[in-house]
Amino acid sequence: MNSIALQAGFKDAVTDAQQVFRSLLKVMSEPGVIEQLDQSGALETLCPAAFSTCLALLDSTTRIWLAESFNSDSVSKNLSFHTGCHLTRDLSEADFVLCRADQLPALDQLKLGSAEYPDRGCTLLVQVAQLSDMALPGATQLTLQGPGIPDQRSLSVVSLPTTLISYLTARPDPFPLGLDIVLLADNVATAIPRTTRVEVN
Amino acid sequence: MNPQTIREGYNFAYLDEQTKRMIRRALLKAVAIPGYQVPFGGREMPMPYGWGTGGMQVTAAVIGQNDCLKVIDQGADDTTNAVSIRAFFRDLTGVKTTERTEEATLIQTRHRIPEKPLQAGQVLVYQVPIPEPLRFIEPSEVETRKMHALEDYGVMHIKLYEDIAQFGHIATAYAYPVLVNGRYVMDPSPIPKFDNPKMDNSPALQLFGAGREKRIYAIPPYTDVKSLDFEDHPFEVQTWKQCCAICGSTESFLDEVIMDDQGAHEFICSDTDYCRERMASQEMPV
Numbered sequence A: 001m002n003s004i005a006l007q008a009g010f011k012d013a014v015t016d017a018q019q020v021f022r023s024l025l026k027v028m029s030e031p032g033v034i035e036q037l038d039q040s041g042a043l044e045t046l047c048p049a050a051f052s053t054c055l056a057l058l059d060s061t062t063r064i065w066l067a068e069s070f071n072s073d074s075v076s077k078n079l080s081f082h083t084g085c086h087l088t089r090d091l092s093e094a095d096f097v098l099c100r101a102d103q104l105p106a107l108d109q110l111k112l113g114s115a116e117y118p119d120r121g122c123t124l125l126v127q128v129a130q131l132s133d134m135a136l137p138g139a140t141q142l143t144l145q146g147p148g149i150p151d152q153r154s155l156s157v158v159s160l161p162t163t164l165i166s167y168l169t170a171r172p173d174p175f176p177l178g179l180d181i182v183l184l185a186d187n188v189a190t191a192i193p194r195t196t197r198v199e200v201n
Numbered sequence B: 001m002n003p004q005t006i007r008e009g010y011n012f013a014y015l016d017e018q019t020k021r022m023i024r025r026a027l028l029k030a031v032a033i034p035g036y037q038v039p040f041g042g043r044e045m046p047m048p049y050g051w052g053t054g055g056m057q058v059t060a061a062v063i064g065q066n067d068c069l070k071v072i073d074q075g076a077d078d079t080t081n082a083v084s085i086r087a088f089f090r091d092l093t094g095v096k097t098t099e100r101t102e103e104a105t106l107i108q109t110r111h112r113i114p115e116k117p118l119q120a121g122q123v124l125v126y127q128v129p130i131p132e133p134l135r136f137i138e139p140s141e142v143e144t145r146k147m148h149a150l151e152d153y154g155v156m157h158i159k160l161y162e163d164i165a166q167f168g169h170i171a172t173a174y175a176y177p178v179l180v181n182g183r184y185v186m187d188p189s190p191i192p193k194f195d196n197p198k199m200d201n202s203p204a205l206q207l208f209g210a211g212r213e214k215r216i217y218a219i220p221p222y223t224d225v226k227s228l229d230f231e232d233h234p235f236e237v238q239t240w241k242q243c244c245a246i247c248g249s250t251e252s253f254l255d256e257v258i259m260d261d262q263g264a265h266e267f268i269c270s271d272t273d274y275c276r277e278r279m280a281s282q283e284m285p286v
Helices: A013-029 A048-057 A073-083 A162-170 B017-032 B053-062 B080-093 B141-149 B154-167 B193-199 B272-283
Strands: A063-066 A096-100 A123-127 A130-132 A140-145 A153-158 A180-185 A188-192 A197-200 B068-073 B106-110 B123-127 B178-180 B184-186 B205-210 B215-219 B225-227 B254-258 B265-269
Touching: A013 A048, A013 A180, A013 A188, A013 B017, A013 B053, A048 A073, A048 A096, A048 A123, A048 A180, A048 A188, A048 B017, A063 A073, A130 A180, A130 A188, A153 A180, A162 A197, A180 B017, B017 B053, B017 B205, B017 B215, B053 B080, B053 B106, B053 B123, B053 B205, B053 B215, B068 B080, B068 B272, B080 B106, B193 B225, B265 B272
Parallel strands: A063 A096, A096 A123, A123 A180, B068 B106, B106 B123, B123 B205
Antiparallel strands: A130 A153, A140 A153, A140 A197, A180 A188, B178 B184, B178 B225, B205 B215, B254 B265
16 A cells, blocks of 8 residues: 555644744734744655644645645645645645745736735745844845834845745735735744835845 | 633634634735735624624634733723623633733723733734725625725715714714725724724734624734824814713723713723723822
8 A cells, every 4th residue: 555654733733723823923914023833843845834834724625736846745645634725736726825935936827816805815835944033144135114014124034036036026916916925944934915015135 | 721610512712623714814814914804704603793703703713822811892891791701711711811901912802992002912803893994885895895996985085074064073983994004994893083093003913803794804013004084174082071080080081971860970981901000009008
């Protein structure tokens, strides 16, 4: 029998899901703030923060698109087993897109929702190498402004892809449309929702 | 948290995990689009619509074991609605509860914002009866959606202008419409307009739940919230000639209380925690 090892998810499904959500709510409402997210372990190449986010947000009513490097049997079986989510290969119908920084899909193909229902847009989960509020060597230094940020906040991201940087600085989709982006690195996370104005230093 | 007091046979905070996830996803979109109303699959709660079922569902999706919960109804911690909802979550989660604004991490409110300024890290959950500020002007949801999409808010200004034409001033005293982050006109729930300025650039996260109408919306911390007005009729809050009959405050929102059948009446603070604390500090021996 071709068996794939199932991996443990949350230790305490109810409490861990709540804590992951509270961290995500914190970073989404205060863009650039970095929160610890390690309620689960890593799943193959998915970092703990990425796996925890999947476990907390996905279920049978959500569709997720996985980038090449994450789209292994082990990851898809484990995600299906723990969350019951639908894996899709059609970018335009994915509620969540999970990718590594170097395998970003074409951003203009992601679901955007409509002006009447901008909440139906996709949430982009990007696993990057490193995140910090201090300047990291070799990192992209971002200055964020907008709702959730008193004055401005700096964020340092290692391995932020150039397509994402140009998306964030250009914001081709007029508000209220836009992508809400969660950045995940090892066991921490931050977010850059569509309202955040981004400058590269 | 005290596991001994948790009522058996229910999931933590009453709602099942699938429902919580659905509400949580809606909340994440709500904070990403400040002031926009996200539809959600509102569930039946063990109490009637109009008693705060929307606020309770939001609270149930957000609350965790480390939270300290405060519930107020028109500013008061000790009225039926507040006591019942506080007891509900105490029994179904075992979390700490408090009446002190500064101790709470999570505050569910019906129609008031506490007098004491909220702090960073606190979450304020509003119970909302009618989430759509344009609903009394335009009954069709399809139309109001379109109006929000096109930022077509002229009718709202006309409504306020009609107040001025009729009464000489903007007579709207509660549920006073606000513009969030310069984009969405939002109903702040029926809080008195006295509380509107507290929403602007608040360090706390503000979440809104409407159970019957099945809508969730939010204001992230440090977000511009502007009460609609006109250059020649700027936004103003209520003032009183009287002070609180209990604590003497001249700065809080006052409720009028009828004292007898002779027409005698007094004004007292609507925020019971604020009033109690002021009394306690006055009684302290110097």
